Amino acid sequence: MPRVVVDVMPKPEILDPQGQAIQKALGRMGFDAVSGVRQGKRFEVEIEGEVDAAALAKVEQMAETLLANTVIEEFVVRVEG
Amino acid sequence: MTGRIGVVTFPGSLDDGDAARAVRIAGAEPVRLWHRDTDLQGVDAVVLPGGFSYGDYLRCGAIARFSPVMSAIIAGAGQGLPVLGICNGFQVLCESHLLPGALIRNDHRHFVCRDQWLRVENDQTPWTQDLRVGQEILVPVKNGEGGFIADAGTLQMLEDENRVVFRYVRGNPNGSRADIAGIRNERGNVVGLMPHPEHAVEDLTGPSIDGLALFTSVLNSLVNA
Numbered sequence: 001m002p003r004v005v006v007d008v009m010p011k012p013e014i015l016d017p018q019g020q021a022i023q024k025a026l027g028r029m030g031f032d033a034v035s036g037v038r039q040g041k042r043f044e045v046e047i048e049g050e051v052d053a054a055a056l057a058k059v060e061q062m063a064e065t066l067l068a069n070t071v072i073e074e075f076v077v078r079v080e081g
Numbered sequence: 082m083t084g085r086i087g088v089v090t091f092p093g094s095l096d097d098g099d100a101a102r103a104v105r106i107a108g109a110e111p112v113r114l115w116h117r118d119t120d121l122q123g124v125d126a127v128v129l130p131g132g133f134s135y136g137d138y139l140r141c142g143a144i145a146r147f148s149p150v151m152s153a154i155i156a157g158a159g160q161g162l163p164v165l166g167i168c169n170g171f172q173v174l175c176e177s178h179l180l181p182g183a184l185i186r187n188d189h190r191h192f193v194c195r196d197q198w199l200r201v202e203n204d205q206t207p208w209t210q211d212l213r214v215g216q217e218i219l220v221p222v223k224n225g226e227g228g229f230i231a232d233a234g235t236l237q238m239l240e241d242e243n244r245v246v247f248r249y250v251r252g253n254p255n256g257s258r259a260d261i262a263g264i265r266n267e268r269g270n271v272v273g274l275m276p277h278p279e280h281a282v283e284d285l286t287g288p289s290i291d292g293l294a295l296f297t298s299v300l301n302s303l304v305n306a
Binding site for chain 1: 139140143147175176181182183185186187188189190228230231232256
């Protein structure tokens with residue numbers, strides 16, 4: 001089944017406390033070369049039928065309205081496989 | 082006249098019971114609304130309570146925003162229906178774009194639960210008309226994702242248009258920009274705040290009874306409307 005992936009990340013200027021907590025933990029584990037971690041979300045959207053421009057436009061709409069909050073997040077839509 | 086004030090229950094709401102109780106103590110009739118309702122039963126105002134609607138899945142408030150009851154509330158808010166969002170309710174209002182900005186994880190990464198002083202910044206809304214600007218009130222705050230954030234232009238607009246309703250004083254519990262604890266929409270009928278006035282309505286259980294004023298405010302605004 002064709003799969004469309006939506007990657008959602010906090011905007012660069014938005015504080016990411018979860019990423020910071022992960023970075024600190026990595027430091028404690030000895031991964032001391034890590035200078036930054038940001039945590040985002042990956043959505044795998046399975047589409048019935050062909051993934052054409054219209055289907056991708058629908059996924060863009062899903063991302064814009066529900067998957068991402070564009071006040072604080074940005075997203076990228078891509079076809080995988 | 083007895084005001085009828087709707088209190089919405091989403092799956093995962095926690096403070097709907099306390100919100101309904103606060104409505105009753107203020108002298109109004111609470112009307113319980115379910116997230117699947119499409120009809121608001123003619124209520125005069127609506128409270129979106131705190132909790133973890135839909136398990137905070139995706140983002141706090143993001144899924145609740147698309148529940149059937151929210152379609153009716155968004156339509157009502159556009160026509161002037163007073164709406165108060167508390168904590169998770171505030172998050173739902175931001176996700177619904179009824180209020181600007183967003184709530185993100187507390188900057189110190191810990192859940193915070195304490196009694197919090199707030200300064201009233203706007204007493205011209207139906208939810209704050211029984212308070213006065215500059216008054217300080219003590220109500221509980223309890224959140225993990227309560228940091229209010231907006232871009233610089235939006236923050237400036239909130240100040241210029243006098244849309245900050247409550248500000249944290251004597252300590253900011255979550256890293257909210259400009260110590261913002263609560264805001265209103267342009268018209269003033271929609272107010273959202275992170276702290277919990279519904280937990281401060283009785284001496285037995287609250288740190289004060291300061292929170293009751295929000296509920297008497299809306300009742301009085303209905304009587305005088």
